[in-house]
Amino acid sequence: MKKALPYIAIIGTSAFIGNLLVIGLGFGGYWQTLEPMEFMRQFEIQFPLLLAPTMGILLPAIIATVAMVVNTKGQRAVRKNWTIALICLMITCTITSVYHLPTNFGFMDIKYSEEVASGKLNLWLVLHWVRSMFVVVAAIFSVNAFNSSLIQNN
Numbered sequence: 311m312k313k314a315l316p317y318i319a320i321i322g323t324s325a326f327i328g329n330l331l332v333i334g335l336g337f338g339g340y341w342q343t344l345e346p347m348e349f350m351r352q353f354e355i356q357f358p359l360l361l362a363p364t365m366g367i368l369l370p371a372i373i374a375t376v377a378m379v380v381n382t383k384g385q386r387a388v389r390k391n392w393t394i395a396l397i398c399l400m401i402t403c404t405i406t407s408v409y410h411l412p413t414n415f416g417f418m419d420i421k422y423s424e425e426v427a428s429g430k431l432n433l434w435l436v437l438h439w440v441r442s443m444f445v446v447v448a449a450i451f452s453v454n455a456f457n458s459s460l461i462q463n464n
Contacts, residue, residue, distance in 0.1 A: 312381065315374045316456045322371025323395070323449045329367055330442040333360060338435045346427035347420070354418040372399050375448075378455065385462060391455030398448035402441040409437050 337356065341349045375396045382389040413430050416422055422430060 315377050315381065316452070316459070318370050319374035319378055319392075319395070320449065320452045320456060322367055322374060323399070323445060323452050325367045326364075326371055327442065327445050327449055329364055330438070330445060333364075334435065334438050334442060338438060341431060342435070346422075346424040346431070349431065350417045350420045350422070350427055353414070354420070357414050357418060368399075368403075372396075372403075375399060375452065382455070382459070385459065388455050388458045388462060391451045391458055395448040395451040395455065398444040398451065402444045402448070405437055405441045405444075410434060410441075 337360070341353065344352065375392060378392040379389060379396055382392055413434055416430070417427065
């Protein structure tokens, strides 16, 4: 299992990038074309369907990345790359927990006026791209860590 961990981390993080692209480019673009009240009605149906696949990709990536940070003790360069990757994933989770999830629940409860919903959706998408960039950086550092470990072992 130990040998599989870097692959799980890299593949999971990379798949998460794809997931975020689908959400941002596919759903996000579509949601912006809708009237705010219609958007919130559709979001109530669509968000739960997006949550399970997202968590199914993200959780293994995070767990494997944490394991790689722990398992690379004594390999300074490798561990530094895994640590940066983990920090980027944690920043992504923080943005999601602080802004996206509370806002998502507000959308689902149709809690916002049309004006407020429109503004919140726009900020939601801006922050979505910010968190997406952190995941891209996490993927880059995961690959760097993997490559560094190959070089060290040769």
